[in-house]
Amino acid sequence: xxxxxxxxxxxxxxxxxxxxxxxxxxxxxxxxxxxxxxxxxxxxxxxxxxxxxxxxxxxxxxxxxxxxxxxxxxxxxxxxxxxxxxxxxxxxxxxxxxxxxxxxxxxxxxxxxxxxxxxxxxxxxxxxxxxxxxxxxxxxxxxxxxxxxxxxxxxxx
Amino acid sequence: xxxxxxxxxxxxxxxxxxxxxxxxxxxxxxxxxxxxxxxxxxxxxxxxxxxxxxxxxxxxxxxxxxxxxxxxxxxxxxxxxxxxxxxxxxxxxxxxxxxxxxxxxxxxxxxxxxxxxxxxxxxxxxxxxxxxxxxxxxxxxxxxxxxxxxxxxxxxxxxxxxxxxxxxxxxxxxxxxxxxxxxxxxxxxxxxxxxxxxxxxxxxxxxxxxxxxxxxxxxxxxxxxxxxxxxxxxxxxxxxxxxxxxxxxxxxxxxxxxxxxxxxxxxxxxxxxxxxxxxxxxxxxxxxxxxxxxxxxxxxxxxxxxxxxxxxxxxxxxxxxxxxxxxxxxxxxxxxxxxxxxxxxxxxxxxxxxxxxxxxxxxxxxxxxxxxxxxxxxxxxxxxxxxxxxxxxxxxxxxxxxxxxxxxxxxxxxx
Numbered sequence: 001x002x003x004x005x006x007x008x009x010x011x012x013x014x015x016x017x018x019x020x021x022x023x024x025x026x027x028x029x030x031x032x033x034x035x036x037x038x039x040x041x042x043x044x045x046x047x048x049x050x051x052x053x054x055x056x057x058x059x060x061x062x063x064x065x066x067x068x069x070x071x072x073x074x075x076x077x078x079x080x081x082x083x084x085x086x087x088x089x090x091x092x093x094x095x096x097x098x099x100x101x102x103x104x105x106x107x108x109x110x111x112x113x114x115x116x117x118x119x120x121x122x123x124x125x126x127x128x129x130x131x132x133x134x135x136x137x138x139x140x141x142x143x144x145x146x147x148x149x150x151x152x153x154x155x156x157x
Numbered sequence: 158x159x160x161x162x163x164x165x166x167x168x169x170x171x172x173x174x175x176x177x178x179x180x181x182x183x184x185x186x187x188x189x190x191x192x193x194x195x196x197x198x199x200x201x202x203x204x205x206x207x208x209x210x211x212x213x214x215x216x217x218x219x220x221x222x223x224x225x226x227x228x229x230x231x232x233x234x235x236x237x238x239x240x241x242x243x244x245x246x247x248x249x250x251x252x253x254x255x256x257x258x259x260x261x262x263x264x265x266x267x268x269x270x271x272x273x274x275x276x277x278x279x280x281x282x283x284x285x286x287x288x289x290x291x292x293x294x295x296x297x298x299x300x301x302x303x304x305x306x307x308x309x310x311x312x313x314x315x316x317x318x319x320x321x322x323x324x325x326x327x328x329x330x331x332x333x334x335x336x337x338x339x340x341x342x343x344x345x346x347x348x349x350x351x352x353x354x355x356x357x358x359x360x361x362x363x364x365x366x367x368x369x370x371x372x373x374x375x376x377x378x379x380x381x382x383x384x385x386x387x388x389x390x391x392x393x394x395x396x397x398x399x400x401x402x403x404x405x406x407x408x409x410x411x412x413x414x415x416x417x418x419x420x421x422x423x424x425x426x427x428x429x430x431x432x433x434x435x436x437x438x439x440x441x442x443x444x445x446x447x448x449x450x451x452x453x454x455x456x457x458x459x460x461x462x463x464x465x466x467x468x469x470x471x472x473x474x475x476x477x478x479x480x481x482x483x484x485x486x487x488x489x490x491x492x493x494x495x496x497x498x499x500x501x502x503x504x505x506x507x508x509x510x511x512x513x514x515x516x517x518x519x520x521x522x523x524x525x526x527x528x529x530x531x532x533x534x535x536x537x538x539x540x541x542x543x544x545x546x547x548x549x550x551x552x553x554x555x556x557x558x559x560x561x562x563x564x565x566x567x568x569x570x571x572x
Contacts, residue, residue, distance in 0.1 A: 019318045021358045027340030028323055066342040067323035069282045085244045086475055086489045087401035123493055124244040125283055128401035129408045138285040
Protein backbone atom coordinates (compact mmCIF):
# COMPACT_ATOMS: atom_id res chain seq x y z
CA UNK A 1 0.00 0.00 0.00
CA UNK A 2 1.60 3.24 -1.06
CA UNK A 3 1.19 6.45 0.93
CA UNK A 4 -1.75 8.71 0.19
CA UNK A 5 -1.17 12.07 -1.45
CA UNK A 6 -0.86 15.11 0.81
CA UNK A 7 -3.77 17.55 1.08
CA UNK A 8 -1.53 20.23 -0.43
CA UNK A 9 -0.88 18.14 -3.55
CA UNK A 10 -4.59 17.32 -3.90
CA UNK A 11 -5.39 21.04 -3.75
CA UNK A 12 -2.75 21.83 -6.34
CA UNK A 13 -4.23 19.11 -8.58
CA UNK A 14 -7.63 20.82 -8.40
CA UNK A 15 -6.06 24.09 -9.53
CA UNK A 16 -4.24 22.37 -12.41
CA UNK A 17 -7.39 20.63 -13.62
CA UNK A 18 -9.14 24.01 -13.90
CA UNK A 19 -6.64 25.09 -16.60
CA UNK A 20 -8.01 22.69 -19.21
CA UNK A 21 -11.25 22.19 -21.09
CA UNK A 22 -10.98 18.45 -20.38
CA UNK A 23 -10.00 17.04 -17.02
CA UNK A 24 -7.72 14.31 -18.39
CA UNK A 25 -5.47 16.95 -20.00
CA UNK A 26 -4.09 17.49 -16.50
CA UNK A 27 -2.60 13.98 -16.51
CA UNK A 28 1.07 14.81 -17.22
CA UNK A 29 1.24 17.74 -14.78
CA UNK A 30 -0.47 15.57 -12.15
CA UNK A 31 1.97 12.71 -12.73
CA UNK A 32 4.86 15.17 -12.33
CA UNK A 33 3.38 16.32 -9.01
CA UNK A 34 2.77 12.81 -7.70
CA UNK A 35 6.24 11.70 -8.74
CA UNK A 36 7.73 14.76 -7.05
CA UNK A 37 6.01 13.74 -3.84
CA UNK A 38 6.39 9.96 -3.95
CA UNK A 39 9.41 9.41 -6.18
CA UNK A 40 7.79 7.10 -8.73
CA UNK A 41 4.44 6.01 -10.14
CA UNK A 42 3.36 2.49 -9.15
CA UNK A 43 0.15 0.76 -10.25
CA UNK A 44 -1.32 2.01 -6.97
CA UNK A 45 -0.65 5.64 -7.92
CA UNK A 46 -1.88 5.02 -11.44
CA UNK A 47 -5.25 4.01 -9.98
CA UNK A 48 -5.28 6.93 -7.58
CA UNK A 49 -4.57 9.42 -10.38
CA UNK A 50 -7.19 7.75 -12.60
CA UNK A 51 -9.77 8.23 -9.84
CA UNK A 52 -8.83 11.86 -9.34
CA UNK A 53 -9.19 12.64 -13.06
CA UNK A 54 -12.19 10.40 -13.74
CA UNK A 55 -10.42 8.25 -16.34
CA UNK A 56 -9.74 4.50 -16.55
CA UNK A 57 -6.48 3.26 -14.98
CA UNK A 58 -5.35 1.84 -18.34
CA UNK A 59 -5.33 5.40 -19.76
CA UNK A 60 -2.88 6.38 -17.04
CA UNK A 61 -0.73 3.29 -17.64
CA UNK A 62 -0.58 4.08 -21.36
CA UNK A 63 0.92 7.46 -20.55
CA UNK A 64 3.20 6.29 -17.73
CA UNK A 65 4.80 3.71 -20.02
CA UNK A 66 5.27 6.19 -22.90
CA UNK A 67 7.23 9.01 -21.27
CA UNK A 68 10.80 8.31 -20.16
CA UNK A 69 10.78 10.83 -17.33
CA UNK A 70 8.01 9.04 -15.47
CA UNK A 71 9.67 6.48 -13.18
CA UNK A 72 7.82 3.20 -12.89
CA UNK A 73 10.22 2.03 -10.22
CA UNK A 74 11.95 3.81 -7.36
CA UNK A 75 15.15 5.62 -8.27
CA UNK A 76 18.02 6.62 -5.99
CA UNK A 77 18.16 9.85 -4.01
CA UNK A 78 20.30 11.24 -6.84
CA UNK A 79 19.26 10.27 -10.35
CA UNK A 80 22.26 10.81 -12.63
CA UNK A 81 21.28 11.09 -16.30
CA UNK A 82 24.16 11.44 -18.73
CA UNK A 83 23.50 12.58 -22.29
CA UNK A 84 24.67 10.02 -24.84
CA UNK A 85 23.55 11.90 -27.94
CA UNK A 86 25.75 13.32 -30.68
CA UNK A 87 27.45 16.47 -29.35
CA UNK A 88 28.08 14.92 -25.94
CA UNK A 89 29.42 11.70 -27.50
CA UNK A 90 31.76 13.66 -29.81
CA UNK A 91 33.19 15.30 -26.70
CA UNK A 92 33.61 12.13 -24.71
CA UNK A 93 30.44 11.22 -22.80
CA UNK A 94 31.21 7.51 -23.43
CA UNK A 95 34.33 7.40 -21.22
CA UNK A 96 32.49 9.50 -18.60
CA UNK A 97 29.67 6.95 -18.42
CA UNK A 98 32.31 4.20 -17.94
CA UNK A 99 33.89 6.32 -15.20
CA UNK A 100 30.55 6.67 -13.41
CA UNK A 101 29.88 2.94 -13.75
CA UNK A 102 33.14 1.99 -12.08
CA UNK A 103 32.92 4.77 -9.48
CA UNK A 104 29.41 3.79 -8.43
CA UNK A 105 29.87 0.07 -9.02
CA UNK A 106 26.66 -0.21 -11.06
CA UNK A 107 25.61 -0.58 -14.68
CA UNK A 108 23.48 1.92 -16.59
CA UNK A 109 19.87 1.51 -15.43
CA UNK A 110 20.85 0.33 -11.94
CA UNK A 111 20.69 1.85 -8.46
CA UNK A 112 23.41 1.61 -5.82
CA UNK A 113 22.66 -0.68 -2.88
CA UNK A 114 22.45 2.23 -0.46
CA UNK A 115 19.77 3.72 -2.76
CA UNK A 116 21.73 6.95 -3.16
CA UNK A 117 22.48 6.87 -6.89
CA UNK A 118 20.71 5.71 -10.04
CA UNK A 119 22.66 5.91 -13.31
CA UNK A 120 20.88 6.42 -16.64
CA UNK A 121 21.83 7.56 -20.11
CA UNK A 122 19.45 9.90 -21.90
CA UNK A 123 19.00 11.43 -25.34
CA UNK A 124 19.81 15.10 -26.01
CA UNK A 125 19.20 17.32 -22.96
CA UNK A 126 19.28 20.56 -24.97
CA UNK A 127 22.55 21.82 -23.48
CA UNK A 128 24.93 20.88 -26.32
CA UNK A 129 27.02 24.03 -25.92
CA UNK A 130 28.12 22.58 -22.55
CA UNK A 131 28.77 19.09 -23.89
CA UNK A 132 29.38 16.64 -22.36
CA UNK A 133 26.55 17.26 -19.93
CA UNK A 134 24.34 15.46 -17.43
CA UNK A 135 21.44 16.06 -15.09
CA UNK A 136 21.34 15.07 -11.44
CA UNK A 137 17.68 15.17 -10.50
CA UNK A 138 16.75 18.46 -12.23
CA UNK A 139 20.12 20.22 -11.98
CA UNK A 140 22.22 20.52 -15.15
CA UNK A 141 26.00 20.06 -15.11
CA UNK A 142 28.08 20.78 -18.22
CA UNK A 143 31.61 20.82 -19.64
CA UNK A 144 32.26 17.63 -17.72
CA UNK A 145 35.42 15.61 -17.32
CA UNK A 146 36.28 12.87 -14.83
CA UNK A 147 37.66 15.27 -12.25
CA UNK A 148 34.61 17.51 -12.44
CA UNK A 149 32.29 14.52 -12.04
CA UNK A 150 34.25 13.41 -8.96
CA UNK A 151 33.94 16.90 -7.49
CA UNK A 152 30.21 17.04 -8.16
CA UNK A 153 29.56 13.63 -6.61
CA UNK A 154 31.75 14.46 -3.60
CA UNK A 155 29.78 17.63 -3.04
CA UNK A 156 26.61 15.53 -2.81
CA UNK A 157 28.00 13.20 -0.23
CA UNK B 158 27.87 44.64 -36.59
CA UNK B 159 24.81 42.70 -37.64
CA UNK B 160 21.44 43.68 -36.20
CA UNK B 161 20.10 41.36 -33.51
CA UNK B 162 16.40 40.84 -32.88
CA UNK B 163 16.20 38.24 -30.15
CA UNK B 164 19.48 38.39 -28.23
CA UNK B 165 20.15 42.13 -28.54
CA UNK B 166 19.64 42.83 -24.85
CA UNK B 167 21.03 39.55 -23.50
CA UNK B 168 23.92 41.48 -21.94
CA UNK B 169 21.59 43.42 -19.62
CA UNK B 170 21.54 42.24 -16.05
CA UNK B 171 18.17 40.81 -14.98
CA UNK B 172 16.57 41.23 -18.42
CA UNK B 173 14.24 38.40 -17.38
CA UNK B 174 12.60 40.71 -14.83
CA UNK B 175 9.69 42.71 -16.17
CA UNK B 176 10.87 46.07 -14.81
CA UNK B 177 14.21 45.80 -16.59
CA UNK B 178 12.47 44.55 -19.74
CA UNK B 179 10.01 47.47 -19.73
CA UNK B 180 12.85 49.98 -19.17
CA UNK B 181 14.26 48.82 -22.51
CA UNK B 182 11.12 49.32 -24.61
CA UNK B 183 9.55 46.08 -23.43
CA UNK B 184 5.82 45.58 -24.08
CA UNK B 185 5.82 48.55 -26.51
CA UNK B 186 4.95 46.09 -29.30
CA UNK B 187 1.96 44.76 -27.33
CA UNK B 188 0.75 48.34 -26.81
CA UNK B 189 1.18 49.20 -30.49
CA UNK B 190 -0.50 46.01 -31.70
CA UNK B 191 -3.49 46.13 -29.34
CA UNK B 192 -4.08 49.88 -29.20
CA UNK B 193 -3.13 51.03 -32.68
CA UNK B 194 -3.14 48.13 -35.14
CA UNK B 195 -5.92 45.59 -34.73
CA UNK B 196 -5.95 41.94 -35.88
CA UNK B 197 -6.15 42.50 -39.65
CA UNK B 198 -3.23 44.88 -39.77
CA UNK B 199 -1.11 42.60 -37.57
CA UNK B 200 -1.80 39.63 -39.81
CA UNK B 201 -0.97 41.67 -42.90
CA UNK B 202 2.36 42.75 -41.41
CA UNK B 203 3.38 39.23 -40.28
CA UNK B 204 2.44 37.83 -43.70
CA UNK B 205 4.46 40.56 -45.42
CA UNK B 206 7.45 39.73 -43.20
CA UNK B 207 7.19 36.14 -44.40
CA UNK B 208 8.33 34.99 -40.96
CA UNK B 209 9.18 31.31 -41.47
CA UNK B 210 8.77 28.79 -38.65
CA UNK B 211 11.91 28.44 -36.57
CA UNK B 212 11.03 25.01 -35.18
CA UNK B 213 12.26 23.27 -38.28
CA UNK B 214 9.66 23.14 -41.03
CA UNK B 215 9.97 26.77 -42.07
CA UNK B 216 6.26 27.25 -42.73
CA UNK B 217 5.31 30.97 -42.80
CA UNK B 218 3.65 31.94 -39.50
CA UNK B 219 1.27 34.47 -41.02
CA UNK B 220 -0.09 31.92 -43.49
CA UNK B 221 -0.59 29.45 -40.64
CA UNK B 222 -2.57 32.01 -38.63
CA UNK B 223 -4.61 32.81 -41.73
CA UNK B 224 -5.83 29.18 -41.90
CA UNK B 225 -7.69 29.52 -38.59
CA UNK B 226 -11.41 29.86 -39.41
CA UNK B 227 -12.95 33.12 -38.20
CA UNK B 228 -16.58 32.13 -37.95
CA UNK B 229 -16.54 29.16 -35.57
CA UNK B 230 -18.40 28.99 -32.31
CA UNK B 231 -15.55 27.30 -30.45
CA UNK B 232 -12.66 28.51 -28.35
CA UNK B 233 -9.33 28.82 -30.17
CA UNK B 234 -5.96 27.92 -28.71
CA UNK B 235 -2.32 28.85 -29.09
CA UNK B 236 0.23 26.13 -28.31
CA UNK B 237 3.79 27.33 -27.99
CA UNK B 238 6.20 24.61 -28.98
CA UNK B 239 9.02 24.73 -26.42
CA UNK B 240 9.76 21.01 -26.60
CA UNK B 241 13.22 21.61 -28.14
CA UNK B 242 14.11 17.96 -28.54
CA UNK B 243 15.96 17.99 -31.86
CA UNK B 244 19.49 16.82 -31.01
CA UNK B 245 21.93 19.72 -31.16
CA UNK B 246 19.26 22.34 -30.43
CA UNK B 247 19.34 24.62 -27.38
CA UNK B 248 18.37 28.06 -28.70
CA UNK B 249 14.88 28.28 -27.19
CA UNK B 250 16.33 27.57 -23.76
CA UNK B 251 18.35 30.78 -24.14
CA UNK B 252 15.35 32.86 -25.21
CA UNK B 253 13.14 31.56 -22.38
CA UNK B 254 15.88 31.92 -19.76
CA UNK B 255 17.22 35.33 -20.70
CA UNK B 256 14.32 37.02 -22.48
CA UNK B 257 11.05 35.35 -21.38
CA UNK B 258 9.01 38.54 -21.75
CA UNK B 259 9.90 38.76 -25.44
CA UNK B 260 8.19 35.39 -25.89
CA UNK B 261 5.21 36.50 -23.77
CA UNK B 262 4.85 39.62 -25.93
CA UNK B 263 4.82 37.42 -29.02
CA UNK B 264 2.18 35.22 -27.41
CA UNK B 265 -0.07 38.19 -26.53
CA UNK B 266 0.14 39.72 -30.02
CA UNK B 267 -0.42 36.39 -31.80
CA UNK B 268 -3.38 35.53 -29.59
CA UNK B 269 -4.92 38.97 -30.09
CA UNK B 270 -4.49 38.66 -33.86
CA UNK B 271 -6.18 35.24 -34.05
CA UNK B 272 -8.81 35.86 -31.28
CA UNK B 273 -7.31 33.33 -28.90
CA UNK B 274 -8.00 33.53 -25.16
CA UNK B 275 -5.96 30.58 -23.89
CA UNK B 276 -2.33 29.73 -24.65
CA UNK B 277 -0.27 26.78 -23.44
CA UNK B 278 3.51 26.70 -23.47
CA UNK B 279 4.47 23.03 -23.97
CA UNK B 280 8.00 22.85 -22.58
CA UNK B 281 10.18 19.76 -22.43
CA UNK B 282 10.14 18.15 -18.98
CA UNK B 283 13.89 18.38 -18.42
CA UNK B 284 13.74 22.21 -18.55
CA UNK B 285 12.39 22.52 -15.00
CA UNK B 286 14.51 25.56 -14.16
CA UNK B 287 13.45 27.24 -17.42
CA UNK B 288 9.78 26.50 -16.68
CA UNK B 289 10.15 28.12 -13.25
CA UNK B 290 11.73 31.20 -14.85
CA UNK B 291 8.84 31.40 -17.35
CA UNK B 292 6.26 30.92 -14.62
CA UNK B 293 7.70 33.88 -12.72
CA UNK B 294 7.68 36.00 -15.90
CA UNK B 295 4.07 35.05 -16.61
CA UNK B 296 2.95 36.06 -13.12
CA UNK B 297 4.78 39.39 -13.51
CA UNK B 298 2.96 39.95 -16.80
CA UNK B 299 -0.38 39.25 -15.06
CA UNK B 300 0.50 41.78 -12.33
CA UNK B 301 1.25 44.45 -14.93
CA UNK B 302 -2.01 43.58 -16.77
CA UNK B 303 -0.34 42.39 -19.98
CA UNK B 304 -2.07 39.07 -19.33
CA UNK B 305 -5.45 38.25 -17.79
CA UNK B 306 -8.73 40.06 -18.22
CA UNK B 307 -9.23 43.18 -20.33
CA UNK B 308 -5.60 43.65 -21.36
CA UNK B 309 -4.73 47.37 -21.71
CA UNK B 310 -8.45 48.16 -21.46
CA UNK B 311 -9.12 46.72 -24.92
CA UNK B 312 -11.53 44.04 -23.70
CA UNK B 313 -9.12 41.32 -24.83
CA UNK B 314 -8.58 38.45 -22.34
CA UNK B 315 -5.70 35.98 -22.38
CA UNK B 316 -4.55 33.26 -19.99
CA UNK B 317 -1.18 31.58 -20.43
CA UNK B 318 -0.27 28.25 -18.82
CA UNK B 319 2.89 26.19 -18.79
CA UNK B 320 2.54 22.49 -19.57
CA UNK B 321 5.60 20.31 -18.99
CA UNK B 322 6.37 17.33 -21.19
CA UNK B 323 7.96 14.21 -19.76
CA UNK B 324 10.72 13.02 -22.09
CA UNK B 325 9.54 12.16 -25.60
CA UNK B 326 11.17 13.61 -28.74
CA UNK B 327 8.04 12.93 -30.78
CA UNK B 328 6.08 15.49 -28.75
CA UNK B 329 7.89 18.24 -30.65
CA UNK B 330 5.85 17.15 -33.69
CA UNK B 331 2.83 19.43 -33.59
CA UNK B 332 0.02 16.87 -33.54
CA UNK B 333 1.87 14.64 -31.06
CA UNK B 334 2.24 17.75 -28.93
CA UNK B 335 -1.54 18.19 -29.02
CA UNK B 336 -2.13 14.57 -28.02
CA UNK B 337 0.36 14.95 -25.18
CA UNK B 338 -1.33 18.16 -24.01
CA UNK B 339 -4.63 16.29 -23.95
CA UNK B 340 -3.13 13.79 -21.51
CA UNK B 341 -2.36 10.99 -23.94
CA UNK B 342 0.63 9.19 -25.44
CA UNK B 343 2.40 11.35 -28.01
CA UNK B 344 1.14 9.55 -31.09
CA UNK B 345 0.92 11.95 -34.06
CA UNK B 346 -2.43 12.47 -35.77
CA UNK B 347 -3.28 11.97 -39.39
CA UNK B 348 -3.40 15.27 -41.32
CA UNK B 349 -5.75 16.63 -42.60
CA UNK B 350 -7.57 17.88 -40.64
CA UNK B 351 -4.87 20.37 -39.78
CA UNK B 352 -4.63 21.82 -36.27
CA UNK B 353 -5.71 25.24 -37.58
CA UNK B 354 -9.22 23.82 -38.00
CA UNK B 355 -9.25 20.84 -35.59
CA UNK B 356 -6.50 20.98 -33.02
CA UNK B 357 -6.43 21.01 -29.23
CA UNK B 358 -9.69 19.64 -27.73
CA UNK B 359 -11.03 19.54 -31.33
CA UNK B 360 -10.81 23.33 -31.55
CA UNK B 361 -8.93 25.59 -33.99
CA UNK B 362 -5.31 25.80 -32.81
CA UNK B 363 -2.18 27.70 -33.76
CA UNK B 364 1.14 26.00 -32.95
CA UNK B 365 4.32 28.07 -33.20
CA UNK B 366 7.88 27.60 -32.01
CA UNK B 367 9.36 29.81 -29.25
CA UNK B 368 11.83 31.55 -31.58
CA UNK B 369 9.14 32.19 -34.21
CA UNK B 370 6.87 33.95 -31.71
CA UNK B 371 9.77 35.90 -30.23
CA UNK B 372 10.28 37.61 -33.61
CA UNK B 373 6.75 39.06 -33.61
CA UNK B 374 7.44 42.10 -31.35
CA UNK B 375 10.25 43.29 -33.70
CA UNK B 376 8.02 42.95 -36.76
CA UNK B 377 5.24 44.92 -35.06
CA UNK B 378 7.57 47.72 -33.90
CA UNK B 379 9.77 47.97 -36.98
CA UNK B 380 7.63 46.66 -39.82
CA UNK B 381 7.95 43.79 -42.26
CA UNK B 382 10.31 45.77 -44.53
CA UNK B 383 12.87 46.27 -41.79
CA UNK B 384 12.60 42.58 -40.82
CA UNK B 385 13.37 41.45 -44.35
CA UNK B 386 16.27 43.89 -44.59
CA UNK B 387 17.90 42.13 -41.64
CA UNK B 388 17.75 38.79 -43.42
CA UNK B 389 16.77 38.00 -46.98
CA UNK B 390 13.90 39.52 -48.98
CA UNK B 391 11.90 36.28 -48.94
CA UNK B 392 13.31 34.86 -45.73
CA UNK B 393 13.58 37.68 -43.27
CA UNK B 394 15.16 38.20 -39.89
CA UNK B 395 17.87 36.32 -38.07
CA UNK B 396 18.42 32.78 -36.87
CA UNK B 397 19.85 31.75 -33.57
CA UNK B 398 22.48 29.26 -34.69
CA UNK B 399 23.38 26.82 -31.95
CA UNK B 400 26.87 25.50 -32.58
CA UNK B 401 28.19 22.44 -30.77
CA UNK B 402 30.66 19.63 -31.28
CA UNK B 403 34.35 20.04 -32.11
CA UNK B 404 34.59 23.84 -32.24
CA UNK B 405 36.56 26.20 -30.03
CA UNK B 406 33.59 28.33 -29.00
CA UNK B 407 30.35 26.35 -28.87
CA UNK B 408 27.27 28.46 -28.13
CA UNK B 409 24.47 30.48 -29.68
CA UNK B 410 25.08 33.02 -32.43
CA UNK B 411 22.24 35.21 -33.65
CA UNK B 412 23.07 36.13 -37.23
CA UNK B 413 21.14 37.25 -40.31
CA UNK B 414 19.29 34.56 -42.23
CA UNK B 415 21.61 33.48 -45.04
CA UNK B 416 24.90 33.79 -43.12
CA UNK B 417 27.58 31.47 -44.52
CA UNK B 418 27.94 28.16 -42.69
CA UNK B 419 31.70 28.34 -43.19
CA UNK B 420 31.82 31.72 -41.43
CA UNK B 421 29.67 30.46 -38.56
CA UNK B 422 31.97 27.49 -37.94
CA UNK B 423 35.35 29.10 -38.61
CA UNK B 424 34.81 32.68 -37.49
CA UNK B 425 31.95 33.01 -35.05
CA UNK B 426 32.49 29.66 -33.34
CA UNK B 427 36.28 30.07 -33.46
CA UNK B 428 37.08 27.19 -35.82
CA UNK B 429 38.06 23.64 -34.99
CA UNK B 430 38.98 22.58 -31.48
CA UNK B 431 42.57 21.58 -30.76
CA UNK B 432 43.64 22.12 -34.39
CA UNK B 433 41.58 19.18 -35.61
CA UNK B 434 40.44 18.91 -39.23
CA UNK B 435 36.81 19.27 -40.28
CA UNK B 436 35.08 16.15 -41.57
CA UNK B 437 31.36 16.90 -41.66
CA UNK B 438 28.68 19.26 -40.39
CA UNK B 439 25.07 18.62 -39.44
CA UNK B 440 23.47 21.96 -40.40
CA UNK B 441 19.98 21.88 -38.88
CA UNK B 442 19.65 19.37 -36.07
CA UNK B 443 20.13 15.62 -36.28
CA UNK B 444 17.28 15.16 -38.78
CA UNK B 445 19.06 17.27 -41.40
CA UNK B 446 21.10 15.42 -44.02
CA UNK B 447 24.80 15.72 -43.22
CA UNK B 448 27.18 17.96 -45.21
CA UNK B 449 30.75 16.87 -45.89
CA UNK B 450 33.63 19.30 -45.24
CA UNK B 451 33.72 20.47 -48.87
CA UNK B 452 30.01 21.34 -48.85
CA UNK B 453 29.95 23.99 -46.12
CA UNK B 454 30.47 27.00 -48.37
CA UNK B 455 26.74 27.53 -48.21
CA UNK B 456 24.30 30.19 -47.03
CA UNK B 457 22.20 29.25 -44.02
CA UNK B 458 18.65 29.98 -45.14
CA UNK B 459 15.75 27.64 -45.82
CA UNK B 460 15.97 27.63 -49.62
CA UNK B 461 19.76 27.34 -49.94
CA UNK B 462 19.79 24.28 -47.69
CA UNK B 463 16.98 22.65 -49.67
CA UNK B 464 18.99 23.26 -52.82
CA UNK B 465 21.94 21.47 -51.18
CA UNK B 466 19.57 18.54 -50.42
CA UNK B 467 19.72 19.19 -46.70
CA UNK B 468 17.62 21.40 -44.43
CA UNK B 469 17.97 24.40 -42.14
CA UNK B 470 15.66 22.77 -39.57
CA UNK B 471 16.25 24.17 -36.11
CA UNK B 472 19.58 25.76 -37.20
CA UNK B 473 21.45 23.50 -34.80
CA UNK B 474 24.96 23.05 -36.17
CA UNK B 475 26.95 20.02 -35.03
CA UNK B 476 30.60 20.02 -36.08
CA UNK B 477 32.36 16.68 -36.60
CA UNK B 478 36.14 16.31 -36.83
CA UNK B 479 38.23 13.99 -38.95
CA UNK B 480 39.12 11.63 -36.12
CA UNK B 481 35.47 10.77 -35.52
CA UNK B 482 34.34 7.56 -37.15
CA UNK B 483 31.26 7.97 -39.34
CA UNK B 484 30.15 4.56 -38.18
CA UNK B 485 29.94 6.02 -34.67
CA UNK B 486 27.93 8.97 -36.02
CA UNK B 487 25.61 6.60 -37.88
CA UNK B 488 25.19 4.53 -34.71
CA UNK B 489 24.24 7.62 -32.68
CA UNK B 490 21.64 8.58 -35.28
CA UNK B 491 20.09 5.10 -35.49
CA UNK B 492 20.10 4.63 -31.70
CA UNK B 493 18.25 7.91 -31.28
CA UNK B 494 15.49 7.30 -33.82
CA UNK B 495 14.90 3.69 -32.84
CA UNK B 496 14.48 4.91 -29.25
CA UNK B 497 12.21 7.83 -30.15
CA UNK B 498 9.87 6.26 -32.74
CA UNK B 499 6.42 6.36 -31.14
CA UNK B 500 5.67 2.94 -32.61
CA UNK B 501 2.47 3.89 -34.38
CA UNK B 502 3.57 3.38 -38.02
CA UNK B 503 5.16 0.09 -38.99
CA UNK B 504 7.86 1.41 -41.39
CA UNK B 505 9.26 3.71 -38.70
CA UNK B 506 8.85 1.34 -35.73
CA UNK B 507 10.33 -1.72 -37.44
CA UNK B 508 12.62 0.15 -39.84
CA UNK B 509 14.45 2.14 -37.21
CA UNK B 510 14.98 -0.74 -34.81
CA UNK B 511 16.09 -3.03 -37.65
CA UNK B 512 18.57 -0.45 -38.98
CA UNK B 513 19.87 0.08 -35.47
CA UNK B 514 20.42 -3.67 -35.03
CA UNK B 515 22.38 -3.87 -38.30
CA UNK B 516 24.55 -0.92 -37.28
CA UNK B 517 25.18 -2.54 -33.86
CA UNK B 518 26.24 -5.71 -35.66
CA UNK B 519 28.67 -3.77 -37.86
CA UNK B 520 30.07 -2.13 -34.70
CA UNK B 521 30.65 -5.62 -33.29
CA UNK B 522 32.79 -6.44 -36.34
CA UNK B 523 30.15 -8.71 -37.86
CA UNK B 524 29.03 -6.52 -40.74
CA UNK B 525 28.92 -7.87 -44.27
CA UNK B 526 29.08 -6.24 -47.69
CA UNK B 527 25.31 -6.20 -48.19
CA UNK B 528 24.55 -4.36 -44.93
CA UNK B 529 24.76 -0.80 -46.27
CA UNK B 530 22.42 -1.65 -49.15
CA UNK B 531 20.03 -3.22 -46.69
CA UNK B 532 20.07 -0.10 -44.50
CA UNK B 533 19.43 2.08 -47.55
CA UNK B 534 16.52 -0.11 -48.57
CA UNK B 535 14.99 0.07 -45.07
CA UNK B 536 15.50 3.84 -44.91
CA UNK B 537 13.87 4.29 -48.31
CA UNK B 538 10.94 2.28 -47.02
CA UNK B 539 10.41 4.88 -44.29
CA UNK B 540 10.68 7.97 -46.50
CA UNK B 541 7.22 9.45 -47.01
CA UNK B 542 5.50 6.36 -45.65
CA UNK B 543 4.67 7.47 -42.12
CA UNK B 544 1.99 9.67 -40.53
CA UNK B 545 4.46 12.19 -39.21
CA UNK B 546 7.90 13.43 -40.30
CA UNK B 547 9.84 11.20 -37.84
CA UNK B 548 10.26 8.49 -40.47
CA UNK B 549 11.77 11.03 -42.87
CA UNK B 550 13.78 12.64 -40.07
CA UNK B 551 15.47 9.29 -39.47
CA UNK B 552 15.86 8.23 -43.09
CA UNK B 553 17.37 11.48 -44.37
CA UNK B 554 20.50 11.65 -42.18
CA UNK B 555 21.03 7.87 -42.46
CA UNK B 556 20.90 7.94 -46.27
CA UNK B 557 23.14 11.00 -46.47
CA UNK B 558 25.79 9.47 -44.19
CA UNK B 559 25.89 6.30 -46.29
CA UNK B 560 25.94 8.21 -49.56
CA UNK B 561 28.71 10.62 -48.57
CA UNK B 562 30.88 8.35 -46.43
CA UNK B 563 30.34 4.96 -48.06
CA UNK B 564 34.04 4.44 -48.70
CA UNK B 565 34.86 4.81 -45.01
CA UNK B 566 31.87 2.73 -43.90
CA UNK B 567 32.92 -0.05 -46.31
CA UNK B 568 36.16 -0.42 -44.37
CA UNK B 569 34.19 -1.62 -41.33
CA UNK B 570 32.57 -4.45 -43.28
CA UNK B 571 33.82 -8.01 -43.86
CA UNK B 572 33.97 -9.56 -47.30
